[in-house]
Amino acid sequence: MALLTIRNLTVAFATASGSFRAVDGIDLSVDPREVLAIVGESGSGKSVSMLAVMGLLPDTATVTADEMTFDGHDLLHMTGAERRRIIGREITMIFQEPIASLNPSFTVGFQIEEVLRLNMGLSRHAARARAIELFTAVGIPEPAVKIHAYPHQMSGGQCQRVMIAIAIASNPRLLIADEPTTALDVTIQKQILDLLMELQERHGMALIMITHDMGVVAETADRVIVQYKGHKMEEADVLSLFEAPSHPYTRALLAALPENATGDRLPTVSDFFGQEGVQ
Amino acid sequence: MTDYVVEGKGLTQDYYVSGGMFGKAKTVRAVKGIDFAVERGKTLAIVGESGSGKSTLARIVALIDHQSGGTLTIEGHEVDIARHKPDHVLRSKVQMVFQNPYGSLNPRQKVGDVLTEPLLLNTKLSARERREKAEAMLVKVGLGAEHYNRYPHMFSGGQRQRIAIARALMLNPTLLVLDEPVSALDLSVQAQVLNLLADLQDEFSLTYVFISHDLSVVRYIADDVLVMNKGECVEQASRDEIFSAPKHPYTQMLFAATPVTDVEAIRARVAHRKALRAGAGA
Ligand SMILES: Nc1ncnc2c1ncn2[C@@H]1O[C@H](COP(=O)(O)OP(=O)(O)OP(=O)(O)O)[C@@H](O)[C@H]1O
Ligand SMILES: Nc1ncnc2c1ncn2[C@@H]1O[C@H](COP(=O)(O)OP(=O)(O)OP(=O)(O)O)[C@@H](O)[C@H]1O
Ligand SMILES: [Mg+2]
Ligand SMILES: [Mg+2]
Numbered sequence: 044m045a046l047l048t049i050r051n052l053t054v055a056f057a058t059a060s061g062s063f064r065a066v067d068g069i070d071l072s073v074d075p076r077e078v079l080a081i082v083g084e085s086g087s088g089k090s091v092s093m094l095a096v097m098g099l100l101p102d103t104a105t106v107t108a109d110e111m112t113f114d115g116h117d118l119l120h121m122t123g124a125e126r127r128r129i130i131g132r133e134i135t136m137i138f139q140e141p142i143a144s145l146n147p148s149f150t151v152g153f154q155i156e157e158v159l160r161l162n163m164g165l166s167r168h169a170a171r172a173r174a175i176e177l178f179t180a181v182g183i184p185e186p187a188v189k190i191h192a193y194p195h196q197m198s199g200g201q202c203q204r205v206m207i208a209i210a211i212a213s214n215p216r217l218l219i220a221d222e223p224t225t226a227l228d229v230t231i232q233k234q235i236l237d238l239l240m241e242l243q244e245r246h247g248m249a250l251i252m253i254t255h256d257m258g259v260v261a262e263t264a265d266r267v268i269v270q271y272k273g274h275k276m277e278e279a280d281v282l283s284l285f286e287a288p289s290h291p292y293t294r295a296l297l298a299a300l301p302e303n304a305t306g307d308r309l310p311t312v313s314d315f316f317g318q319e320g321v322q
Numbered sequence: 323m324t325d326y327v328v329e330g331k332g333l334t335q336d337y338y339v340s341g342g343m344f345g346k347a348k349t350v351r352a353v354k355g356i357d358f359a360v361e362r363g364k365t366l367a368i369v370g371e372s373g374s375g376k377s378t379l380a381r382i383v384a385l386i387d388h389q390s391g392g393t394l395t396i397e398g399h400e401v402d403i404a405r406h407k408p409d410h411v412l413r414s415k416v417q418m419v420f421q422n423p424y425g426s427l428n429p430r431q432k433v434g435d436v437l438t439e440p441l442l443l444n445t446k447l448s449a450r451e452r453r454e455k456a457e458a459m460l461v462k463v464g465l466g467a468e469h470y471n472r473y474p475h476m477f478s479g480g481q482r483q484r485i486a487i488a489r490a491l492m493l494n495p496t497l498l499v500l501d502e503p504v505s506a507l508d509l510s511v512q513a514q515v516l517n518l519l520a521d522l523q524d525e526f527s528l529t530y531v532f533i534s535h536d537l538s539v540v541r542y543i544a545d546d547v548l549v550m551n552k553g554e555c556v557e558q559a560s561r562d563e564i565f566s567a568p569k570h571p572y573t574q575m576l577f578a579a580t581p582v583t584d585v586e587a588i589r590a591r592v593a594h595r596k597a598l599r600a601g602a603g604a
Contacts, residue, residue, distance in 0.1 A: 085508050142422040197373075198373045198376075200372025229579040230579045257509070261588050297509075309513035311517070
């Protein structure tokens with residue numbers, strides 16, 4: 044059975060110029076132990092649809108769906124207590140902008156230890172030890188020193204790794220990773236992806252990975268969803284997607300890899316659509 | 323004589339960090355003596371390990387932070403922001419796109435105001451001209467005039483990144499320091515932004531210092547590449563040299579760790595995973 048099932052999810056924002064549909068009828072499901080990658084245009088509703096799952100959208104957003112369930116629990120109509128039991132524990136998220144999602148007023152150590160004490164019931168002492176273990180696992184250098192640092196005293200990629208450590212601290216059953224390696228060089232990116240895949244195999248964790256990096260998709264995903272302007276364009280297993288992308292947008296996206304630059308210009312999706320005569 | 327827009331000599335940066343409740347405060351040298359020079363109209367790309375000091379160096383070059391040691395020269399003049407605060411001419415000449423666009427945008431300021439403010443402070447353009455320029459810039463980075471009245475939190479990560487780029491370009495800077503400017507962009511929008519930067523460089527001889535961990539982007543945009551590791555420059559060469567014959571082991575490791583989109587490799591991985599599953603399920 045699928046762990047997370049979403050049917051016909053729509054998110055509309057009230058804006059000064061009227062209502063704007065950021066997500067329009069998305070279906071999605073993920074099984075335990077599965078890696079689902081979501082790729083697609085910037086602004087196509089990837090983050091918004093996952094924030095809807097987490098219940099973290101602002102009041103200006105209207106969320107509707109025919110179904111949105113996690114392990115049989117209705118995420119749309121649940122009590123506050125039930126929500127607190129699931130969100131942040133069984134489902135956690137690595138947010139796209141790590142520096143902005145850490146609290147600037149507390150040390151990074153305090154922030155992860157708080158999660159460990161509240162969610163995992165660890166003592167202060169045990170939480171400190173576990174925090175250092177997690178920081179080591181995500182490759183933060185000198186973890187016992189860095190634990191005392193405030194977010195602004197860490198590099199972009201170090202903050203991103205703190206965020207990852209916090210998200211895996213409670214052994215979630217579903218991890219939603221929104222561009223989790225954007226600030227990491229390829230060597231550390233590899234270490235992090237290996238770690239996520241290991242957790243996923245070991246605990247049967249399901250992973251939804253939003254990324255624009257086709258290399259990351261190629262090296263981690265089982266299945267891939269391609270999004271464009273709030274709609275799902277294509278869904279395929281990873282091999283079929285790279286071997287024989289069926290939707291023109293997917294083909295265009297793959298053609299825009301910088302490796303494919305002709306002369307001194309990079310191809311964009313609209314160049315490609317122009318060539319293929321697609322609108 | 324070569325026309326260098328920016329030159330750094332022996333640049334260092336020290337940070338003071340407390341050691342927590344019982345630890346002693348200590349100094350950490352995040353940048354350990356970097357030399358570089360960028361000619362007008364050229365692009366220097368900086369790559370390197372996360373935490374190796376790239377943003378720290380970028381903040382020095384963009385006149386945001388004062389270095390602990392070494393000298394920085396902009397268009398032939400030594401700049402020491404600790405002694406002389408840069409005037410607004412110099413400030414508008416040197417612009418920076420920060421790694422964390424959210425943190426660098428004022429949450430209470432509408433995007434239109436974000437883009438027109440530098441024009442208001444530094445030019446004599448009328449309100450209407452300022453608005454037209456800002457709207458045109460939004461279109462150039464793949465956004466639209468309909469975004470003019472929105473606040474920063476109403477955008478996606480990649481859209482905010484493009485707003486930060488648009489803001490930095492509003493004043494036609496001479497030197498633009500870009501810290502992971504396309505890291506949140508899908509390939510197509512990334513292509514559009516990189517093409518825009520290339521066009522502006524051709525037209526106005528803009529000089530870029532471009533930090534990126536994406537080697538395919540670096541290969542496209544860079545003239546020269548500086549590789550950092552643990553605060554030091556481990557290798558510096560022309561793009562072609564670095565890509566055809568990387569010398570330092572760290573540079574070689576970077577190339578080796580780059581993920582591949584090769585179909586055969588994917589087929590092998592998928593098969594391996596299936597086998598693992600079958601084993602685990604039995
Ligand atoms: N609070 C908001 N009010 C109005 N519009 C919003 C708000 N938040 C997001 N949007 C819009 O919703 C759309 C989808 O945003 P979302 O963040 O999901 O994009 P994304 O696919 O994650 O893009 P990226 O790859 O750039 O992160 C965008 O067009 C964005 O401008
Ligand atoms: N304000 C600060 N106080 C103390 N240490 C700092 C401060 N800012 C950065 N550092 C440390 O200096 C080192 C270099 O940081 P910097 O942000 O320059 O790295 P980076 O190369 O940009 O990394 P990334 O690719 O992850 O963004 C890191 O170890 C970081 O923790
Ligand atoms: Mg997003
Ligand atoms: Mg940085």
